[in-house]
Amino acid sequence: MTTSTRGAAAAPAVLVLEDGRTFRGRAYGAVGETFGEAVFNTGMTGYQETLTDPSYHRQVVVMTAPHVGNTGVNDEDDESKKIWVAGYVVRDPARIPSNWRSRRTLDDELESQGVVGISGIDTRALTRHLRERGAMRVGIFSGDALADEATLLARVLEAPEMKGADLSAEVATTEAYVVPAIGEKKFTVAALDLGIKGMTPHRMAERGIEVHVLPGTATAEEVYSVAPDGVFLSNGPGDPATADLTVIRAVLERGTPLFGICFGNQLLGRALGFGTYKLKYGHRGINQPVQDRTTGKVEVTAHNHGFAVEAPLDKVSDTPYGRAEVSHVCLNDNVVEGLQLLDQPAFSVQYHPEAAAGPHDAAYLFDRFVALMEAERA
Numbered sequence: 001m002t003t004s005t006r007g008a009a010a011a012p013a014v015l016v017l018e019d020g021r022t023f024r025g026r027a028y029g030a031v032g033e034t035f036g037e038a039v040f041n042t043g044m045t046g047y048q049e050t051l052t053d054p055s056y057h058r059q060v061v062v063m064t065a066p067h068v069g070n071t072g073v074n075d076e077d078d079e080s081k082k083i084w085v086a087g088y089v090v091r092d093p094a095r096i097p098s099n100w101r102s103r104r105t106l107d108d109e110l111e112s113q114g115v116v117g118i119s120g121i122d123t124r125a126l127t128r129h130l131r132e133r134g135a136m137r138v139g140i141f142s143g144d145a146l147a148d149e150a151t152l153l154a155r156v157l158e159a160p161e162m163k164g165a166d167l168s169a170e171v172a173t174t175e176a177y178v179v180p181a182i183g184e185k186k187f188t189v190a191a192l193d194l195g196i197k198g199m200t201p202h203r204m205a206e207r208g209i210e211v212h213v214l215p216g217t218a219t220a221e222e223v224y225s226v227a228p229d230g231v232f233l234s235n236g237p238g239d240p241a242t243a244d245l246t247v248i249r250a251v252l253e254r255g256t257p258l259f260g261i262c263f264g265n266q267l268l269g270r271a272l273g274f275g276t277y278k279l280k281y282g283h284r285g286i287n288q289p290v291q292d293r294t295t296g297k298v299e300v301t302a303h304n305h306g307f308a309v310e311a312p313l314d315k316v317s318d319t320p321y322g323r324a325e326v327s328h329v330c331l332n333d334n335v336v337e338g339l340q341l342l343d344q345p346a347f348s349v350q351y352h353p354e355a356a357a358g359p360h361d362a363a364y365l366f367d368r369f370v371a372l373m374e375a376e377r378a
């Protein structure tokens with residue numbers, strides 16, 4: 001059931017973490033109950049893109065920015081067909097949004113899409129708790145879902161964990177579709193949709209690429225049936241350890257130019273024989289410093305990842321597909337942020353060059369992909 005919730009008059013709501021820590025606030029968005037993994041996002045802007053990023057499926061997102069909803073919701077910035085976050089946690093929602101593109105309030109949008117949220121809680125304390133204890137399961141309850149704390153905690157503990165979750169098929173397209181090149185068509189790319197954001201094919205289309213977005217379950221035969229100059233592996237939710245690597249291995253065998261983002265970076269890493277592991281609380285925001293070790297340049301980048309690749313930073317690794325190295329690293333914590341093969345046209349990054357939302361520092365990576373396809377053709 002969902003009913004309207006408005007500011008201080010809204011129904012009481014409670015957030016219960018799996019370690020028993022509890023926060024009391026007011027319902028925001030839909031009234032009811034929801035469960036997921038509690039994670040925090042440090043972006044000051046870009047909440048519409050965050051909410052509609054399929055990689056957030058099954059996650060309850062805590063915004064560290066205290067005021068959320070100020071620019072409302074518009075008809076242009078969605079990254080997919082709906083809101084994917086399992087729940088939304090904000091401190092102080094905007095009472096009156098103001099922006100020339102705004103069409104609806106965020107509160108109304110969450111409510112109409114049935115997304116249960118909570119406002120009016122100390123999101124700074126919650127974030128510090130998650131930083132100290134790590135990302136964990138959480139429940140948000142309001143309206144008829146309210147009960148005593150022991151009952152609510154027991155419900156949270158029944159919810160599935162993110163580790164071991166295989167979620168791509170729950171968010172990806174089941175039908176192939178084409179995003180046409182903008183201007184002259186120069187290349188064809190087969191993009192495996194594991195939870196792709198809308199801006200990603202757009203960034204390729206802007207560079208003259210016709211993008212065939214295929215279900216993440218597509219076979220190598222289906223990938224090669226579009227005669228691709230390059231193959232792209234998208235971002236996506238869940239634990240990369242659960243993903244099938246057959247198609248990626250087939251692409252690496254053939255030496256077709258390959259580019260991966262986020263989940264795609266993790267899958268390339270696993271196909272090369274590296275491990276992946278769960279970060280304590282992940283990277284989510286639009287202000288993360290990353291160094292491109294191939295040029296020495298530092299870029300400020302958009303992140304949304306809870307897992308990472310385990311690969312040596314200080315040496316070239318031998319893999320079944322030739323030599324590989326860590327091309328990018330996060331300057332906050334030395335987490336692997338990119339991989340590149342030295343004997344093959346394949347590379348990937350753990351962060352988001354499509355920049356939706358976020359700074360555009362990393363746009364050059366799409367040009368690098370184009371350069372690989374050009375070189376292959378020459």
Ligand SMILES: NC(=O)CC[C@H](N)C(=O)O
Nearest residue numbers: 055235236262263306307
């Ligand atoms: N944005 C993504 O592709 C996220 C990848 C993976 N689900 C993670 O949390 O690390």
